[in-house]
Amino acid sequence: MVTVALDAMGGDRAPEEPVRGALAAAGPDLRVLLVGDEAVLRAELARQGSADPAGVEVVHAPDRIGSDEDGAWAVRAKPDSSLVVACRLVGEGRAQAVVSTGHTGAMLVAATLHLRRVPGVLRPGIGVVVPSARGPVVLIDAGANADSRPEYLPQFALMGRLLARDVLGIPEPTVGLLSIGEEAGKGSELVQEAYAAMAGTPGFVGNVEGRDIPLGATHVVVTDGFTGNVALKLYEGAGAWLLGEVRAALTSSWTARLGALLVRPALRRLRQTADPEEYGGAYLLGIRGLAVIGHGNSGGRGIGNAVRLAARGVREGLVEQLAAGIAAERGVLDGA
Amino acid sequence: MVTVALDAMGGDRAPEEPVRGALAAAGPDLRVLLVGDEAVLRAELARQGSADPAGVEVVHAPDRIGSDEDGAWAVRAKPDSSLVVACRLVGEGRAQAVVSTGHTGAMLVAATLHLRRVPGVLRPGIGVVVPSARGPVVLIDAGANADSRPEYLPQFALMGRLLARDVLGIPEPTVGLLSIGEEAGKGSELVQEAYAAMAGTPGFVGNVEGRDIPLGATHVVVTDGFTGNVALKLYEGAGAWLLGEVRAALTSSWTARLGALLVRPALRRLRQTADPEEYGGAYLLGIRGLAVIGHGNSGGRGIGNAVRLAARGVREGLVEQLAAGIAAERGVLDGA
Numbered sequence: 001m002v003t004v005a006l007d008a009m010g011g012d013r014a015p016e017e018p019v020r021g022a023l024a025a026a027g028p029d030l031r032v033l034l035v036g037d038e039a040v041l042r043a044e045l046a047r048q049g050s051a052d053p054a055g056v057e058v059v060h061a062p063d064r065i066g067s068d069e070d071g072a073w074a075v076r077a078k079p080d081s082s083l084v085v086a087c088r089l090v091g092e093g094r095a096q097a098v099v100s101t102g103h104t105g106a107m108l109v110a111a112t113l114h115l116r117r118v119p120g121v122l123r124p125g126i127g128v129v130v131p132s133a134r135g136p137v138v139l140i141d142a143g144a145n146a147d148s149r150p151e152y153l154p155q156f157a158l159m160g161r162l163l164a165r166d167v168l169g170i171p172e173p174t175v176g177l178l179s180i181g182e183e184a185g186k187g188s189e190l191v192q193e194a195y196a197a198m199a200g201t202p203g204f205v206g207n208v209e210g211r212d213i214p215l216g217a218t219h220v221v222v223t224d225g226f227t228g229n230v231a232l233k234l235y236e237g238a239g240a241w242l243l244g245e246v247r248a249a250l251t252s253s254w255t256a257r258l259g260a261l262l263v264r265p266a267l268r269r270l271r272q273t274a275d276p277e278e279y280g281g282a283y284l285l286g287i288r289g290l291a292v293i294g295h296g297n298s299g300g301r302g303i304g305n306a307v308r309l310a311a312r313g314v315r316e317g318l319v320e321q322l323a324a325g326i327a328a329e330r331g332v333l334d335g336a
Numbered sequence: 337m338v339t340v341a342l343d344a345m346g347g348d349r350a351p352e353e354p355v356r357g358a359l360a361a362a363g364p365d366l367r368v369l370l371v372g373d374e375a376v377l378r379a380e381l382a383r384q385g386s387a388d389p390a391g392v393e394v395v396h397a398p399d400r401i402g403s404d405e406d407g408a409w410a411v412r413a414k415p416d417s418s419l420v421v422a423c424r425l426v427g428e429g430r431a432q433a434v435v436s437t438g439h440t441g442a443m444l445v446a447a448t449l450h451l452r453r454v455p456g457v458l459r460p461g462i463g464v465v466v467p468s469a470r471g472p473v474v475l476i477d478a479g480a481n482a483d484s485r486p487e488y489l490p491q492f493a494l495m496g497r498l499l500a501r502d503v504l505g506i507p508e509p510t511v512g513l514l515s516i517g518e519e520a521g522k523g524s525e526l527v528q529e530a531y532a533a534m535a536g537t538p539g540f541v542g543n544v545e546g547r548d549i550p551l552g553a554t555h556v557v558v559t560d561g562f563t564g565n566v567a568l569k570l571y572e573g574a575g576a577w578l579l580g581e582v583r584a585a586l587t588s589s590w591t592a593r594l595g596a597l598l599v600r601p602a603l604r605r606l607r608q609t610a611d612p613e614e615y616g617g618a619y620l621l622g623i624r625g626l627a628v629i630g631h632g633n634s635g636g637r638g639i640g641n642a643v644r645l646a647a648r649g650v651r652e653g654l655v656e657q658l659a660a661g662i663a664a665e666r667g668v669l670d671g672a
Contacts, residue, residue, distance in 0.1 A: 210569030233546030249602035262595025266585035
């Protein structure tokens, strides 16, 4: 049995969609703590026809953090907000993982404060699973650090590789360093230094370029948090736009609508593949607890998948594997 | 009459596709100088059934720069390469623009060497036109500078805005700064400093995020050359992958193939919109001559469009407008 604390007041569509997600994900081996204003949540549960659902428990948190607040300030000023309480539940051992579709910056601060960093980890990184022509790819750091130092990147590689291995089930994941040219000397100063620092990193195959993400050239793509966040949002936006245009084209005339009836089943699989809600969220890696950050505009399906992603991480012992991996790496670095 | 020098030995598909592109683009008001090994080019012209085509002239350049060579070294070591000769033709006034689908780094070096920088321009930038939900968007810098300083970005904004206005015909283009959060304080140190430096830049509306490129939130998106190149290649790769998957889905069963016959006309427009060959290339802006860099794997249609893009820039006086804009900006900065 895994227990996941869900920030039920976070994101653009709270509390309706988090409640929907909790109901979708809860089951005999997955318990969800719905964290937020108890009266609001009980009313929403009743509205969705599940006044006292099995596997879902409401934990009262009267306050909430708005998307326009400063993350660091809000976490300190609002200790009783749903996001902070959800993180604290993991810190106190009442849940094994936390999920929020709320303020990413606040989540970073709250998770670091209440769960603390894994010893030896320089900076937590956001590891997100994105689709590609050859199956899922891990992109890390997808936005935890606006400015990165070269030495963070080998750690991101290690963390991303564990995610690919233990959660995606890829036995020997390959790792590429995102750059603007495939040769070792190509790229920004940061990337050139990171390349040197990546020497000896398991699975490292060298530089990859932007197009290699959709091509699925490597299982893991390592980059600084600025580039990673731009890339993630661009990739999702490109997919949403193009699939929206395909949908529009299929209803643009009566012949197209007729044809659409015939091609729809074949296109459904693609739409699923490219849908950000399919994975539902990104792991915040490098802290001593399992944390998943979901999209602010996620629907119930996406939030349900984010909760399941968190539970999968708990079952696979992702945090423990990561701590052991970092410890081993430090041993190597220290010559132990 | 505009004369464009085309590096006919550059790119992965030379000389066949550059020759095809030259034949497609040449016309009564557009002359193309095909630069490369004369014997090879004459044979290819004959093979394509145009031994002595109107509007196309062969200029002999015996050498060529390979894609795996160091750009700076190759330009100096191979003054008689097709790429360098094509740039020199513009420097000597025998052509008004140069187009190459060859080595981007070499093109940067050769163009700067033979055409020189516009006075006051800190760094040339690559301005590329990409598709979006609301029409074409200019992305600059798409890869001329692996490392940027904050003060380059207002100049990229100015250059990108002229491109949007004079080539795309957008009367008052808006400009966004690519970041990882919309508020002014969000982003890397570079972006925060660039934001401050952008104050007073015409059309500047603040930060945009990765998803705002496909959404078309602003007409111009300004970024450093590293992020811009990653974004460009990711965007193109995402489009190619998704449209390829749509195509595969439409032929995956006999019902889908039947439906595809009916939806194909509606999808054709989208495929055109998202096709990188539609614009054919990117402007290298900030040098005293019109230079267009095309995709290494461009076909004849893409190269023809790149040649037309170059001619359009010449007709609109893009380089002169840019020099005047930079001079005016310097006047403002110097308090003149």
